[in-house]
Amino acid sequence: MTSAYERLEQKFARIAVLNEASAMLGWDAAAMMPDGGAEARGEQLATLAGLAHEFLASPEIGEDLEAAAPETDWQEANVGLMREAYIRATALPRDLVEASVRAGRACETIWRAARKESDFAAVQAALSEVVSLTRESAQILGQALDLAPYDALMSQYQRGITAADASAIFTRYEAFLKDALPRAEALQAAREHESLPPGPYPEAVQEALARQLAASAGLKFSNARLDRSAHPFCGGTPTDIRITTRYDEADFASALTGVLHETGHALYEQNLPAAFARQPVGEAAGMAMHESQSLIIEMQAVRSDAFLSHLAPILTQAFGKPITPPALKRRLRHVERSYIRVEADELTYPAHVLLRFRLEQALLSGDLAVADLPAAWNDGFKALLGITPPNDAQGCLQDIHWYDGAIGYFPSYTLGAMAAAQLMAAARKALPGLDAHLAQGDFTPLSVWLAEHVHGLGASLGFNEILTAATGEALNPAHFEAHLTARYLA
Amino acid sequence: MTSAYERLEQKFARIAVLNEASAMLGWDAAAMMPDGGAEARGEQLATLAGLAHEFLASPEIGEDLEAAAPETDWQEANVGLMREAYIRATALPRDLVEASVRAGRACETIWRAARKESDFAAVQAALSEVVSLTRESAQILGQALDLAPYDALMSQYQRGITAADASAIFTRYEAFLKDALPRAEALQAAREHESLPPGPYPEAVQEALARQLAASAGLKFSNARLDRSAHPFCGGTPTDIRITTRYDEADFASALTGVLHETGHALYEQNLPAAFARQPVGEAAGMAMHESQSLIIEMQAVRSDAFLSHLAPILTQAFGKPITPPALKRRLRHVERSYIRVEADELTYPAHVLLRFRLEQALLSGDLAVADLPAAWNDGFKALLGITPPNDAQGCLQDIHWYDGAIGYFPSYTLGAMAAAQLMAAARKALPGLDAHLAQGDFTPLSVWLAEHVHGLGASLGFNEILTAATGEALNPAHFEAHLTARYLA
Numbered sequence: 001m002t003s004a005y006e007r008l009e010q011k012f013a014r015i016a017v018l019n020e021a022s023a024m025l026g027w028d029a030a031a032m033m034p035d036g037g038a039e040a041r042g043e044q045l046a047t048l049a050g051l052a053h054e055f056l057a058s059p060e061i062g063e064d065l066e067a068a069a070p071e072t073d074w075q076e077a078n079v080g081l082m083r084e085a086y087i088r089a090t091a092l093p094r095d096l097v098e099a100s101v102r103a104g105r106a107c108e109t110i111w112r113a114a115r116k117e118s119d120f121a122a123v124q125a126a127l128s129e130v131v132s133l134t135r136e137s138a139q140i141l142g143q144a145l146d147l148a149p150y151d152a153l154m155s156q157y158q159r160g161i162t163a164a165d166a167s168a169i170f171t172r173y174e175a176f177l178k179d180a181l182p183r184a185e186a187l188q189a190a191r192e193h194e195s196l197p198p199g200p201y202p203e204a205v206q207e208a209l210a211r212q213l214a215a216s217a218g219l220k221f222s223n224a225r226l227d228r229s230a231h232p233f234c235g236g237t238p239t240d241i242r243i244t245t246r247y248d249e250a251d252f253a254s255a256l257t258g259v260l261h262e263t264g265h266a267l268y269e270q271n272l273p274a275a276f277a278r279q280p281v282g283e284a285a286g287m288a289m290h291e292s293q294s295l296i297i298e299m300q301a302v303r304s305d306a307f308l309s310h311l312a313p314i315l316t317q318a319f320g321k322p323i324t325p326p327a328l329k330r331r332l333r334h335v336e337r338s339y340i341r342v343e344a345d346e347l348t349y350p351a352h353v354l355l356r357f358r359l360e361q362a363l364l365s366g367d368l369a370v371a372d373l374p375a376a377w378n379d380g381f382k383a384l385l386g387i388t389p390p391n392d393a394q395g396c397l398q399d400i401h402w403y404d405g406a407i408g409y410f411p412s413y414t415l416g417a418m419a420a421a422q423l424m425a426a427a428r429k430a431l432p433g434l435d436a437h438l439a440q441g442d443f444t445p446l447s448v449w450l451a452e453h454v455h456g457l458g459a460s461l462g463f464n465e466i467l468t469a470a471t472g473e474a475l476n477p478a479h480f481e482a483h484l485t486a487r488y489l490a
Numbered sequence: 491m492t493s494a495y496e497r498l499e500q501k502f503a504r505i506a507v508l509n510e511a512s513a514m515l516g517w518d519a520a521a522m523m524p525d526g527g528a529e530a531r532g533e534q535l536a537t538l539a540g541l542a543h544e545f546l547a548s549p550e551i552g553e554d555l556e557a558a559a560p561e562t563d564w565q566e567a568n569v570g571l572m573r574e575a576y577i578r579a580t581a582l583p584r585d586l587v588e589a590s591v592r593a594g595r596a597c598e599t600i601w602r603a604a605r606k607e608s609d610f611a612a613v614q615a616a617l618s619e620v621v622s623l624t625r626e627s628a629q630i631l632g633q634a635l636d637l638a639p640y641d642a643l644m645s646q647y648q649r650g651i652t653a654a655d656a657s658a659i660f661t662r663y664e665a666f667l668k669d670a671l672p673r674a675e676a677l678q679a680a681r682e683h684e685s686l687p688p689g690p691y692p693e694a695v696q697e698a699l700a701r702q703l704a705a706s707a708g709l710k711f712s713n714a715r716l717d718r719s720a721h722p723f724c725g726g727t728p729t730d731i732r733i734t735t736r737y738d739e740a741d742f743a744s745a746l747t748g749v750l751h752e753t754g755h756a757l758y759e760q761n762l763p764a765a766f767a768r769q770p771v772g773e774a775a776g777m778a779m780h781e782s783q784s785l786i787i788e789m790q791a792v793r794s795d796a797f798l799s800h801l802a803p804i805l806t807q808a809f810g811k812p813i814t815p816p817a818l819k820r821r822l823r824h825v826e827r828s829y830i831r832v833e834a835d836e837l838t839y840p841a842h843v844l845l846r847f848r849l850e851q852a853l854l855s856g857d858l859a860v861a862d863l864p865a866a867w868n869d870g871f872k873a874l875l876g877i878t879p880p881n882d883a884q885g886c887l888q889d890i891h892w893y894d895g896a897i898g899y900f901p902s903y904t905l906g907a908m909a910a911a912q913l914m915a916a917a918r919k920a921l922p923g924l925d926a927h928l929a930q931g932d933f934t935p936l937s938v939w940l941a942e943h944v945h946g947l948g949a950s951l952g953f954n955e956i957l958t959a960a961t962g963e964a965l966n967p968a969h970f971e972a973h974l975t976a977r978y979l980a
Binding site (some may be wrong): 018221 | 504506507510511514515518522523524525526527529530531533534537538541710713714715726727728730731830899
């Protein structure tokens with residue numbers, strides 16, 4: 001006789017296998033598929049997603065959840081995550097789900113044209129529809145999960161931290177930035193400016209280097225590939241990770257740091273607890289925690305003085321051009337007030353997120369009308385960074401998220417950056433030789449520590465619980481401030 | 491209200507979409523996947539195949555098949571194919587299906603080692619089990635489909651031609667070969683022997699040429715990719731074809747003809763009737779017909795005097811070495827008695843198939859005991875080609891088919907080669923300038939003719955019906971004999 005818990009494990013494993021198939025097909029669509037395959041691929045992905053949803057929302061799962069008697073902490077956490085997934089899959093009326101999908105798809109299409117024309121008015125009605133349907137869903141989900149509506153959205157991306165937690169942290173960062181940014185700019189202006197030699201930096205050399213560095217950071221190519229796509233990402237499955245990048249022969253730095261960013265994500269996936277593979281508790285703990293793992297590699301380790309001193313001669317040799325640590329630092333650690341989030345440096349990036357975090361809460365609650373979004377964006381941007389976007393394309397139209405129906409995602413970026421700093425501080429304390437290892441190009445102590453304190457925990461704990469177990473405290477922005485102070489204000 | 495027929499179309503479309511996902515994941519496993527991904531991929535493919543089978547074998551499909559009232563010939567053919575698929579999916583007891591899968595898997599594993607050691611005794615028991623279970627299945631399927639047991643197996647690979655049809659054709663070929671082979675050898679020995687210059691033929695040049703030739707043969711790269719794999723194949727889906735090859739820098743010919751062979755398969759898939767996409771009637775008509783399409787490109791068109799005269803200067807220019815038509819012909823049209831089917835030339839290849847066709851029928855009927863297979867193989871081989879395999883690795887252990895449970899597949903290879911000759915003869919008659927076009931490297935008239943007379947018919951007709959509609963007669967080996975006579979006995 002299988003128990004209710006065992007049946008649940010089997011059912012969720014089958015759902016996970018379908019999601020694995022979707023992940024591989026999604027990677028293929030971005031990295032391999034000829035254009036003509038797009039329509040058929042859309043059908044394949046929709047069918048797999050539909051089946052996964054059908055299996056998840058089945059009454060048998062509801063019954064087994066009632067009857068399940070988990071025997072260990074991990075099993076209990078697993079059942080908790082299963083229950084939440086089941087509620088999310090069943091709480092919303094089918095009409096609302098379908099209307100949301102349709103509205104999101106329609107709005108995204110209009111947004112693509114509107115962004116090109118910097119014409120917010122063109123997409124305003126479609127966005128209003130998306131916001132209104134998302135509000136309705138958030139209320140229903142919040143009630144079912146006993147969460148505030150915005151928290152019900154936020155927790156689908158990252159469990160274990162609330163909007164109230166994030167608000168306090170972001171408000172404190174706002175004050176820090178007000179003081180730190182002009183100081184960092186002044187120090188930067190006063191510094192000597194050594195430049196990287198001009199390109200070309202051949203793609204083949206960049207790719208070989210990227211492979212070598214990803215492997216030295218711990219990526220197992222027996223279970224991974226590195227390919228190209230228009231938008232770099234980390235996809236695939238834990239035993240078959242697919243990371244992508246794009247190359248610019250004028251600038252080696254973006255592909256190289258991009259690959260190491262995706263490598264951070266990949267290490268998390270590769271080191272998830274194999275004993276709970278294909279179970280909710282065996283997955284990563286959330287998007288903010290995932291971002292902390294990409295950023296601890298890319299921002300904390302790779303951009304450290306120690307590692308850059310190791311990297312410079314490797315680059316010099318590979319490209320046959322003199323690349324010095326100061327020139328590398330100038331390229332990789334440059335602070336600048338700018339309009340576009342994805343191009344922002346690590347000091348100003350949180351301001352971009354903070355603005356969106358506040359605005360999306362206001363949109364969801366109805367405190368901010370969609371019609372007033374451009375003005376609110378520009379005012380908020382001016383208040384945070386002292387500059388006003390010249391147009392909405394560089395303002396409230398720049399990101400796909402809201403237009404696609406994704407509200408509650410943005411805070412993950414900055415919570416992840418802050419968690420990365422906190423984890424790095426704890427790792428440095430636990431591993432006194434950490435920087436000496438990085439100066440030798442050796443990531444092993446760091447990645448072993450992360451595997452033990454983060455990756456191997458899967459989703460058995462929430463965001464703040466993992467941080468508390470690993471570092472002794474919940475998310476504390478002081479570590480991120482200390483990191484930025486050391487790097488930009490010293 | 492949807493009709494029973496419409497519901498069937500929807501259900502079979504969903505099954506087809508799952509099979510498309512499997513096809514893409516199968517391609518990835520062969521062409522892209524790191525080794526470490528194999529176990530997870532196996533689960534993904536098994537889950538998708540299991541779901542597709544579950545949907546196909548559902549009682550609702552049985553009911554809709556009872557009620558369906560097709561309104562056109564194509565719909566009627568579609569329902570006929572659906573019914574056959576349903577019977578195949580439901581006729582066999584679950585225990586027998588599972589025992590067959592297990593036996594095939596076990597036998598294949600043992601066979602890999604046995605072939606390496608040329609040790610038939612090691613795999614004899616496992617093969618006996620496979621044969622005995624296949625016999626049981628063939629009897630049940632034959633009864634359900636009103637076919638002889640062997641025909642029930644053969645028709646799962648190619649409908650519309652029976653073992654009796656094939657027997658008569660193969661027996662006639664045996665007589666032709668007896669006379670033709672020594673004459674071809676004598677003529678070949680008497681001819682001047684101009685050789686291709688020694689390599690290396692750089693992979694990158696081979697690949698660029700392969701792409702160029704595949705495109706000129708009609709492959710649309712907007713809906714296709716060319717990659718590498720250990721065993722070349724044509725996979726993917728009609729709007730997203732994936733062909734693969736492997737390169738040998740010492741010999742450009744194998745990759746080039748291999749790519750054009752797969753291109754022939756790909757053209758068939760790309761030109762299937764879009765109005766019946768994802769329906770059984772919209773698929774290719776069978777494996778023999780598929781092979782006819784790869785061979786009409788590779789053997790009939792590419793190896794023709796006309797095309798080789800066009801190809802030689804292209805190769806000369808691309809590789810920077812003198813490559814003459816006579817040297818090309820010697821490499822691509824060389825006759826030789828040999829032991830290994832996949833390396834055989836087009837004149838002796840049918841003898842390899844004929845032997846297997848006879849032996850597998852005798853195994854299935856029980857007329858031949860598995861223990862007697864090696865001796866029967868060697869005797870049969872000697873009788874057909876006059877040479878005796880030095881060991882079983884080069885004899886009855888060389889092909890995976892039987893050991894994997896595939897009985898009834900082999901005749902497709904030669905039926906396809908013969909159909910290719912017959913179709914080419916009809917195309918030459920219908921298109922008097924065909925060879926002049928090939929001499930210009932122009933495949934368009936041929937591929938347009940094939941699209942109309944073969945590809946676009948999907949599976950609306952059986953093998954001999956398609957040939958009759960396209961050429962005026964059912965499969966007639968005289969065309970293949972005439973082709974070989976012109977090429978090897980002139």
